[in-house]
Amino acid sequence: MIPEWLTVPDVMKRTGATLPVVRRWLDERDVVGVRRGPDRVVMVPATFFVDDGPLPALRGTITVLGDGGHSDEEIVDWLHAPDESLPGGSAIASLHAGAKTEVRRRAQEQAF
Template structure:
């Protein structure tokens, strides 16, 4: 398992469930559904080991639309949730936006998913 220090995001780049609810206006059951349906993945962080999600995974409307399929591809390749978070945030100057998550946020899912699929081989 990845420790808090291994995840490349700073502490202020994470959202707890109440933060997700406030940002999106979604109810608790809706946010829990996003996590259960793997539209979002998170990591247990902080002294209370609360589930937290990278802020980059969410917009005011909810989860980044193209994230779920990418999470599925990476999960099918054997990645744990923390590894998915790391991979999506890893700096990559060859992707638009400089990382896989930024490329997804900009609507460029094809190249991100192609690279994610290559990881399975």
């Protein structure tokens, strides 16, 4: 479950980034967003960010999952799926805890 979703303006406010910077994060897949709500606006999980921008370990994990054929929505779901065998109970919590190698290993397994 994703506790908090951010619109692009929310991301700008939270990180202090400009609109072109936030768009670049999305275009370059530092983070991924999904269209949600009645207006189908792009929203990004708040868990994808640290104080000043995207969680650094996230981009490579997104790349591995995307290369494995996962859609952006599937990537978001996989990162937030409960997994008690990981520190923090999910892949995204593990990335925040510094367990990037284990999360990426599991992401690679998803491609097979």
